[in-house]
Amino acid sequence: MVCDFMLIPNRDGAEIDSPLDLLPLPNGTWDGKIAYLDRDGVLNVGSENYINSPEELVIFPNTANSVAALRESGFRICVVTNQSPIGRGFWSHENLHNIHNKLRELLLSENPNAHLDLILYSPYAPWEGAWARKPNPGMLEAGRQIISASEKNIEIKLRFDNDWIDKPDESDSIMVGDRDVDMRAAFNFGVKGIRCNPEIGISDVISEILGD
Numbered sequence: 001m002v003c004d005f006m007l008i009p010n011r012d013g014a015e016i017d018s019p020l021d022l023l024p025l026p027n028g029t030w031d032g033k034i035a036y037l038d039r040d041g042v043l044n045v046g047s048e049n050y051i052n053s054p055e056e057l058v059i060f061p062n063t064a065n066s067v068a069a070l071r072e073s074g075f076r077i078c079v080v081t082n083q084s085p086i087g088r089g090f091w092s093h094e095n096l097h098n099i100h101n102k103l104r105e106l107l108l109s110e111n112p113n114a115h116l117d118l119i120l121y122s123p124y125a126p127w128e129g130a131w132a133r134k135p136n137p138g139m140l141e142a143g144r145q146i147i148s149a150s151e152k153n154i155e156i157k158l159r160f161d162n163d164w165i166d167k168p169d170e171s172d173s174i175m176v177g178d179r180d181v182d183m184r185a186a187f188n189f190g191v192k193g194i195r196c197n198p199e200i201g202i203s204d205v206i207s208e209i210l211g212d
């Protein structure tokens, strides 16, 4: 499929390149590593028929503690989720925003350090060939540039694919997903992919990530 480089990610609650206010990490300064996290089957229970409303969203046991543990060990958190129901015309960006507000609320109610720094999503249908849609790396590319620019307090100027020439080292970063498409996106971006059991979610792999 030919990729459409104009179809770039969307950002929950804001324009893609508007400034991002980052909360301090629990244990001090950031050393550059990002945990790119798929959503369904990683943070919350997935569904063959999509998560269509805030009421349908159920987080896995220990998701909040796992996200908090990542932040406590210095990772910024960037959710990267394909959400084709928008492009298929099933429901709106606003509906997805409400689902993400519920996700943030559930996580923080279980652990105040379970903060999601950034949520990016691809609203496009599969046949649109979007650069944003996993297995393409557009969301990861945008996530890195948004978080790095915001940490430095400089303007966000997004570049994609070969137009982005000063890609930083991602050897301390990770991408967690439950499907092949996530592992392919990780490979295409150049970050280590870690696959979790879709029935367990991120807590399945947290000790592998943190090495304890």
Ligand SMILES: [Mg+2]
Binding pocket: 038, 039, 040, 041, 042, 046, 177, 178, 179
């Ligand atoms: Mg998934």
